[in-house]
Structure formats: structure tokens, C-alpha cells
Amino acid sequence: MTTQPTAMELLSQLAAAPGVGDLLPGATIPPAYHGDWMTQAPAGTALALARPRDTAEVSATLAACHRLRVPVVPQGGRTGLAGGATPVSGCVLLSLERMNRIEAVDAAGSTITVQAGATLQSVQEAARDAGLFFPLDLGARGSCHVGGNLSTNAGGNRVLRYGMARDLVLGLEAVTADGTVLSHLNTVLKDNTGFDMKQLFVGTEGTMGVIARAVLRLHPQPRSTQTALCALPDYASVLRLLRLVREGIGPTLSAFELMWPDFYGLVTTRVAGLEPPLAHGAGAYVLVESLGVEPDEDAARFERVLAMAMENGVVGDAVIAQSGGETAKLWKVRDASGELRSIFWPHVGFDVGIPTRSLGEFIEELTARLQQRWPQVRTVFFGHVGDSNVHIGVKVGDGEQPEAEIDDTVYRTVGDWRGSISAEHGIGLLKRAHLHHSRSPQELALLRTLKTALDPHGILNPGKVVPA
Structure with missing residues (x-):
């Protein structure tokens, strides 16, 4: 009978594997690594914490874990809301936090090449410094990692214009469960060379492989921002306003954020320092924003569309931001969703x-x-x-x-x-059991087939996304 190695023996074998960087034993892992914003595992759940410095160390760590059948849970900034970074029993936590370099910005090609552990904010700032714009934006921008943004296919406030995270990536370098490095750091917009393999790793939350580096698309830096908060009588009016601004503002429309009265009333009465920009009592509140390159023309067009909406009875009242400070105040109402854990808990x-x-x-x-x-x-x-x-x-x-x-x-x-x-x-851990409400049995079967093909021993983020 084969005797299973103890946790101490497994840790010793992993530490001795060629190319594996420093490992922090489970008992000494800081509490911050025990989960994400929504879920926490007990201290001691993980066998070890690995913090590789480059793709080669990611590869070596995965190869060793594959050989020893040790589960691996990849971690980025741990700002997820579905439990995707929660440790499982006896796992190696694979944190990409040391892989945080901005490697190159190509202004001519409008791309930026980064390591997966770079924070979203650092990518935004590097793009801005080059006179360009990386449009993905989340409240956790200062701590979330690009690798995590891609592995969860993050959305945010500008999806309406720029798309989800998967629409902003041109190339990837990813590592599969057995340590194989798949490097296709494509920098061209058109690349029809067969299967789009990066989509095996974008949105799959580390269950198919670990994203190590990425080439991201950049856009021109906006030179004007127009923002308004509108009060509307009902949802039918919301749809009419959406059509009006799409037709009137066109491709500069970047955000159309709806707040129902229950949310608007709660945050503007319970969040300290947050005054209601518009009176309570409307059936809906919509924050509209456009990002353009012609300040005077953009402002005039924006105001014309809103004036038309008010004349037609679509909008009952509105306030248009006249400065960056006023824009920030309007967005503060929508972003007060981050306060729900304190005022609605x-x-x-x-x-x-x-x-x-x-x-x-x-x-x-x-x-x-x-x-x-x-x-x-x-x-x-x-x-x-x-x-x-x-x-x-x-x-x-x-x-x-x-x-x-x-x-x-x-x-x-x-x-x-x-x-x-x-x-x-x-999907992570929290929504896995409910995936059948959105995916057919045939789709779920194909999902399991892909998982088995790329991760035959099931070591990558086990218990997440893929239903049993």
C-alpha cells in the first residue's frame, strides 16, 4: 500500500523542486491571503504560499504541484466578490503580487505589456503617462491585479463603450496545470491564426491555467468629460432616455448607470457627507456620462440631448456637472454601493x-x-x-x-x-451550484471536458466555477 506523504513532506518536496521560489509555510501565511472580500478560509487551510517573481517560477511551481497532486489556488489582489481566491484544504496559494512590472508601452500600436500582478491603477497611470487611456475601471483599482481582472473578465463602469476585460486584451502568456508555458503575446489587432487560445484563460478564474503576462489594448486619452444625473418617472422613460443618448451622443457615450429609488434614497440619507443632488421621489435616477475629444462640441451636444429629453417629458429633472469636482460628486452617489456593507448589512x-x-x-x-x-x-x-x-x-x-x-x-x-x-x-465558489440556471447541460458537459483536458488531475482552483 502506498503511503500518502504528510503535509511536511509535501512542503519539503515542493521547496526542493528546481525553479520554485520561496515558499511560506501554511501556519505563517498572513490573514490577508485567507480569502477575498466575500469569503474567508480558516488559518492553516493552505499548505503554503508561493510568490513567484516571473513566469519561469510560476511554471516550476505548477509543474511540482502537478507532479505531487497538490491543489493550487491562484491569487491576485483578492478583491473578488465570488470566492474565487479562497484557499482549499492543503493547497498552495499562488500569489502573483511580485510579478507587477509594466514591461512596455507601444504608443504607435496602442498597446501595453504587463505582468499579471500589476495593479489596475498602475496600468491606467502608465497609459496616461504615454498620452493614452486604459478604460477598464473598478472601485478596487488601487489593489486589484490585471491578472485577476482578466481571469474574472471584469466589467466596471465603461463597458457600454469599451467592452469587458476580454475586449481589452490582445495577447497572453499563461501557464497550464503541468507547468507548460503558452506564450502568445500578440500585439496586433488582427490575428486570425486559428483558435483564440487566450479565451481559455480569460474569464475562467484560474481553473484552466494561470495568466502570467498580458498585452492590453489602449485607447486615445479623452479630452472632455460630460456628466449628468437625471431623475425619471419610470423604467419606460429610462429606455427612452437610453435610446435618445445613444442616438444623440453616439460613440462618446461611456456610462449609463441606473439607480432605483430604494438605492438612491438609502445612500443619500445614510452615507455620511453624501447629499442628494436631486430630490427624492422620482421613479429612477440615471447617471449619464460621455467621454470625448472636442470639449466645446461635446458639451453642446450633451446639453442638447438632455434638453430634448426634458422637453419630451422623458427626464423630470437633471443636474449637469460643470467641473471635475462636480463630476466626482455625482459619481460618489453611484459609487456609494461600496458603503452597503456598513449601511445595509x-x-x-x-x-x-x-x-x-x-x-x-x-x-x-x-x-x-x-x-x-x-x-x-x-x-x-x-x-x-x-x-x-x-x-x-x-x-x-x-x-x-x-x-x-x-x-x-x-x-x-x-x-x-x-x-x-x-x-x-x-462564478468562483459562491455561484457554482447555480450555474445551471444560465448554462445548458450540454454547455456544462463541454466545460468539464475542457477542464479535464487542460487540468487532468484537477489541481487548478478546485471547487471553483466548474460544477462537479
Whole structure:
């Protein structure tokens, strides 16, 4: 009978493997590595923490773990909201934090080449210093990593114009479970050389391989920003406004953020220092923003469209930012979603995608289903409605939440409306059991086939994304 090696023996074998960098034993791993913003594992769950300095060390670490059948959980800035970076028992945590270099900026080709551990903010700043613009933007920009942004296919506030993270990557260098390095750091916009292999790693949350380096697309730096907060009577008016601004502002439209009255009322009364820019009582509040290159013409066009919307009765009231400071104040209302953990806690949060045309009816039906089951339920709704994404907070009383029952109600409703159970936050650990509401049995079977082909021993981020 073969005796399984002890944790100490496994750690010793990993540390002795050629090319593996320094390993921090499990008992000494700092608490920050025990999970992400939503989930935490007990201290001692992980066998070790590896912090490679380059792709070669990533490869050596994965090869050793593959040989020894040790699970590996990749970690970026640990700002995820779906439990994708949560340690599993006996795993090696593979943190990319030391791989944080901005390697090259190509102004002529509008690309930037970076290591996966570079923070989103550092990439934005490097692009800006070169007179260009990296449009992906999240509240966690100062701590989230580009590798994590790509592995979760992050969205953010500018998807309406620039697309998701997968739309901003041209090439990747990734490492598969057995340590094989797949390097296709493509820098050209057109590359039709067979299968687009980078998409095996973008959005798959480290279950197919570990992203080590990336070539990202840059855009011209905007020279004008127009921002307005609008009060509207109902969701039908929201759809009319969306059509008006799409037609009137055109490709400069960069954000169309909807806040339902429950969210707007909560944050403008409970968040310290946040005054309501518009009076309470409207049926919906929309933050509209355009990013352009002709300040005077952009401003005139923006104001004309909003004036037309008000004349037509689509918008009841509006405030247009006249300075960068005023723009920041308007965005502070929408970004107050980050305060929900302090002013609306405990609650169960969701990030779902519903066709824009149906979103108002979906909210009505979901609210009715929740109220039927829990008459005293409280909700908040807000999101990037221009790209069909709504965020939901559900709160049943002030104590422990019936999370499983709330999940079942929300995700069943999403499935009934043929929506996505995860619009931009990924699947990770928390949504894995509900993936069947958005993916067919045939798709799930193919997903498992791909996982087995790339990770035959199942060591990469086990228990995440891929249903059993």
C-alpha cells in the first residue's frame, strides 16, 4: 500500500523542486491571503504560499504541484466578490503580487505589456503617462491585479463603450496545470491564426491555467468629460432616455448607470457627507456620462440631448456637472454601493444580467417573489443598465440571512428570464451550484471536458466555477 506523504513532506518536496521560489509555510501565511472580500478560509487551510517573481517560477511551481497532486489556488489582489481566491484544504496559494512590472508601452500600436500582478491603477497611470487611456475601471483599482481582472473578465463602469476585460486584451502568456508555458503575446489587432487560445484563460478564474503576462489594448486619452444625473418617472422613460443618448451622443457615450429609488434614497440619507443632488421621489435616477475629444462640441451636444429629453417629458429633472469636482460628486452617489456593507448589512448581494428591455419587469417580478416569501424584505437595485447588468441587495431582517433560500429565489427568477447569474463578478465558489440556471447541460458537459483536458488531475482552483 502506498503511503500518502504528510503535509511536511509535501512542503519539503515542493521547496526542493528546481525553479520554485520561496515558499511560506501554511501556519505563517498572513490573514490577508485567507480569502477575498466575500469569503474567508480558516488559518492553516493552505499548505503554503508561493510568490513567484516571473513566469519561469510560476511554471516550476505548477509543474511540482502537478507532479505531487497538490491543489493550487491562484491569487491576485483578492478583491473578488465570488470566492474565487479562497484557499482549499492543503493547497498552495499562488500569489502573483511580485510579478507587477509594466514591461512596455507601444504608443504607435496602442498597446501595453504587463505582468499579471500589476495593479489596475498602475496600468491606467502608465497609459496616461504615454498620452493614452486604459478604460477598464473598478472601485478596487488601487489593489486589484490585471491578472485577476482578466481571469474574472471584469466589467466596471465603461463597458457600454469599451467592452469587458476580454475586449481589452490582445495577447497572453499563461501557464497550464503541468507547468507548460503558452506564450502568445500578440500585439496586433488582427490575428486570425486559428483558435483564440487566450479565451481559455480569460474569464475562467484560474481553473484552466494561470495568466502570467498580458498585452492590453489602449485607447486615445479623452479630452472632455460630460456628466449628468437625471431623475425619471419610470423604467419606460429610462429606455427612452437610453435610446435618445445613444442616438444623440453616439460613440462618446461611456456610462449609463441606473439607480432605483430604494438605492438612491438609502445612500443619500445614510452615507455620511453624501447629499442628494436631486430630490427624492422620482421613479429612477440615471447617471449619464460621455467621454470625448472636442470639449466645446461635446458639451453642446450633451446639453442638447438632455434638453430634448426634458422637453419630451422623458427626464423630470437633471443636474449637469460643470467641473471635475462636480463630476466626482455625482459619481460618489453611484459609487456609494461600496458603503452597503456598513449601511445595509447584513444582506445578500447579486450581480446579474437581464436583457435591458426586460429589466424593469424583471425587477417587479423578483420584488414580488421576495415579498411573497418574506413580507418585510428590503431591497436595493442599481447597475450598469446600458449593458444589461443590475446589482441587487436583499435584506431579510437584521440577523443572520436565509442565504440559501434568497439565492434560490433570485437565481431561479434570473433563469426564468433567461438571464446571467453573473454579469461581471465571476462564478468562483459562491455561484457554482447555480450555474445551471444560465448554462445548458450540454454547455456544462463541454466545460468539464475542457477542464479535464487542460487540468487532468484537477489541481487548478478546485471547487471553483466548474460544477462537479
